[in-house]
Amino acid sequence: MNRLLGCFLLSVFLTSALILSLNFDPVFAEDKEISSKIFSFENTSIIQFTNQGTEDLKSFRIWLTDFSVKSVKSETGWSVQNTPEQVLIFTAIEPLKSGEKVKFGIKTDTPKPDINWKGIDQEGTLIASGKALSEPISTTLSPGILPESNFRIIPENPSVGSTIRVTGDSFVSNSNLKLFLNENKLKSFQTDENGHFMLTIQISQNQNPERINFIIKDQQGKDKTISLQLNEAKEKISISEISHLTASLISDQFYRDEKLEISGSAKPASTITLSIKNSLGEFFLTDTINVDSKGNWHYSLIIPPDTSLGAYTLEINDGVDTIIKNWSVDLAKKIHIFPSKQKFTFGEVLIFNATANPNENIKIILEDPQGRTVLSDNFRVLGSNHFEIKYQTQSTSIAGTYTLFAFQNNEVEIVTVGLDEFPKNELSAKMDKVNYKIGESALIALTGQPSKALEFLIEDQNSFEKFKETITLGSDGKKNYHLNLELIPGIYNAVISMSDHQTTEVFTVGLQPSFLEIDLEIAKKVYSPGQSILVLGKSASNSAVDLLLINPEGNLIKKSESFTNSQGNLFLEDTWIPFDATFGKWVFRAESGPFSTNIEFLVTPEQEEIWVGVTDIYSTLTAKFVTIEGVGAAEHSFKITVSDPEEQNIWESSIITTKDGEFRLLWEIPKDAVSGTYSVTVDDLNGNTASTTFTL
Structure with missing residues (x-):
């Protein structure tokens, strides 16, 4: 779900929208014929231009200093071109006239870019240029890194899966810093009063043996980097080393014919005993499991189709310690979703046939390959328990794997399909809610590489770690994870990592x-x-x-x-x-x-220059009225005509649209008006027309 803060904002590039309005002081041309204003939050900026001069403006050229453009959004009536030189050229179908405004949205790789711009008229003449600068926020972004700051990795030649120490000196005292391995954040921490820190970190077993970068960053974005070669994992030769008994998490709910899988560690080359009891304390089965030479064990069981429903207890014992897991067997899996096919082509409709518990609500979320929610719905399943999910793709849709999540009660179903290719096992996550109560249990749907280990991390708004767990996906690459939210009220990030991939879900507790x-x-x-x-x-x-x-x-x-x-x-x-x-x-x-x-x-219909609609018909004590509303070019004159059921023009008026291109007026229905279908037609001076009908 990457995917974080995070949503409803700009289409492709507003992944979240906690909007902070910041007005900056742009540098204008001396005649100040064009003014600009910026609204920014995180990596998204909206720049607004106002034509304060007398010349019509045909295009704007925008380029950024030391920032990369990720995506762009323009208003209706404007096209955008991104040149190889990273210059954005916005061109208007109808020129921007004096007093008119236009907004463009830009998403960048890092927050608050400096935006350079030029405004050009219909003849290609430069009218004005400027540069919008971000204000420094010194009250909240404290420095942490000094020119003399340094850190080192111990040992200097670490290997995959090894535990290392990271120690640093000459940093700002009591400063908040973050440690990254390449682009993945490992830990948030604070230096002591002497500007020193020491951390202990374990490198993931899933990290590839290659050249990697350890990066320390402060709140202002300054960083210090150490680049080194990560060696392959070292085999542990000793089998006499004592390992404590551990066991992985399992679901708290299984169905008949479903596979239960559990794994863990124990003393190398030993045996452990696994027992399952029903709610009456009767043994369901007992089995002995061999621990391999590295101290790892694994066990799987297909729940028999005749298994009694109810609660069960799983006990794992190595002769010293005992681990207990509780779970239940329910009637059957209740959500079933089947795509009409695995691979779709551009312009096709993604179709999913589904069944779920009747007369209960179900939440549907479809994410595209970039982790953006392109379809979401929450509806009540009909008594027949059958329903269909559809999503219309376009020629401009993104090729890749689309992931569908379906939540109903404590159950979730995950289905993937491919657009222009077959679906892949890619990391994705989705939570069943956004706002939780204190102590409530969250259901998190996870998907990725089969049997791969994920790192699951909960952080608060200050990026401080609150919870950490390793989760192993099932053999089908899926996992339903339940988490009890024993957290204080606030806003949190669930960060899920697999190898060099990461996704984030935002949620709240107790708001x-x-x-x-x-x-x-x-x-x-x-x-x-x-x-x-x-x-x-x-x-x-x-x-x-x-x-x-x-x-x-x-x-x-x-x-x-x-x-x-x-x-x-x-x-x-x-x-x-x-x-x-x-x-x-x-x-x-x-x-x-x-x-x-x-x-x-x-x-309105796509690419339509004018739109008109009848939004209300109402009566007063003295008359009956029709509300006519529509949109067209800003501050333009339009002719509005009403025709009766015989297609005879019975009323005509002129109106000028607002600066936003809107118009609204009331037509008083004649007292002798006949019943039937009436039409409303809008025309402008350029020959554009639109119409609608209503019934009296």
Whole structure:
């Protein structure tokens, strides 16, 4: 699920959206014909340009200093080109006129880039240029690394799986630092009052023997690096070394005909006894397991189809210590999902046929190869227990493995399919909720390489480790992991690592509803099916929030959990307009405690220059009215015509759109109007037209 902070924000590049609005002082041309303003959070920046001059603007050229562009988003009516020189060229279909504004979104490899820009008119003449600089945040980002800071690895030639010491000196006293192995974070720590630290770290058995980098980073992004060759794992020759008895985690729920697998360590070349008892204390089976020369053991069992339902206890004994595991056998697996095929082509619909417990809610999440949520739904399964999941791919969809997660009660199903290739066993994770109560159990669905060991880590907002566990995936590359959340209220990251891959899930524990109103702002007011919505929000800090997406008929299309961070900024995952969305006025709603806020936007056919719709018909004591709304070019004049069922024009008016390209007016229905289907037509001076119908 990478995948972290993290959601509903910009389509491809807003993976999370705790939005922090920062106004910087750009450097403008002397005539100040173009002004710019930046809204930034983490790796995402939205830059807004306002044409303050008299010349129409046709394009903007943007380039960054020492930053790499990951993805770009432009408003409707603007195209974008990324040149080999990393210059972004935004070009308008209709020039940006005096007083008009436009916003572009840019996601970069690191936060808060310096953005250089040029504004160019229709003749290709430079109108103005500038540079938007990020403000230093010295109050929160304290330095930790000095020019004389140094650290070393002991031993100097470590091997795969070995335990090493990392020691450093001449760092800033009591500073917060992080240790990385290549791009994977190993530990967050703090130096002592003398600027010294010493850590003990075990290198993963899954790390490849190759040249690696150990990196120390401070909060300002400064770093110190040691590059060395990692040797292959050393074989342990001694078999007399005593190992304590250990056992891996197992699920707390199994089904008949399902495989139970467990492994661990014990004294090399010894034997251990494994016993299973039912709820009455009666032995289900007893078996002896041989421990290999390295101190490892493994056991698997297919639950017989005639096994009695209920609770069971697994006891593992090496003659000294005993480990007890509790689990239960249930009737059968309740969620079954089958893709119509394993490999799809661009433009095809991904189809999954499914069954689940009837008359109960199920949560569906589909992630693309980049870990972005492209489909999510939460609905009640009908009494027939059968349902179908569909996702329409496009020619621009990303090729690779798509992962479908389905949660119902304490069960989860994971299914993968491929677009333009067969699915691969790639690391992915998803939690059943976002907001948890204190002491509640979280269900985490994991998938990756079969029988591979994962490192599971829980961190708080300050990147301090709160929980760590090694989890072994099943022979099918999947695992359902249950975690009791005995954590203090706050926001946490679940970091899952496998070899050199890592994914992150964000969740909260014990957050309360907000005690303040919720402020919402939407980046643009018009979207097409398949596009993602950019919404910014703010309320009381560390509050639980529910988000709802409602179509023009008033039907709830999506409901999801969210929260505000310590600055009160709303966390949003990508929210996508369905490909089969009804055209018209949609509502995005945020709810928390007694407070709720709506923000409206329009969904129109793709590439349509004008859109018009009838959004309401209502009566007063004296008359009956029709509400006509639509969008078109900003601050342009449009002619609106209403025709009766005989296609005769019965009313005509002119209107000028707002700076956002919107218009809204009321038409009073004549008292002698006949019943039937009426039409509304909108025309502009360029010959563009749009129409809709309504019934009286």
